[in-house]
Amino acid sequence: MAQIGVPGLILILIIALVIFGPSKLPEIGKAFGSSLREFKHAATDTASNQKDEQKILDAKEKNVN
Secondary structure: OOOOOOHHHHHHHHHHHHHHOOOOOOHHHHHHHHHHHHHHHHHHHHHHHHHHHHHHHHHHHHHOO
């Protein structure tokens, strides 16, 4: 997967500044940050649920044998 370097980030910031204007950028950044935080929280919950389900299945398998 390609990584975005510093020049790429600067270019993206300039394009966003031209498209949205300086007054909307903080609002867009805040919305992006909260969306990213929510996504990370959901991914962590999903991984935790999968581990819990695996433990339950392992315990049931031990009880059957």
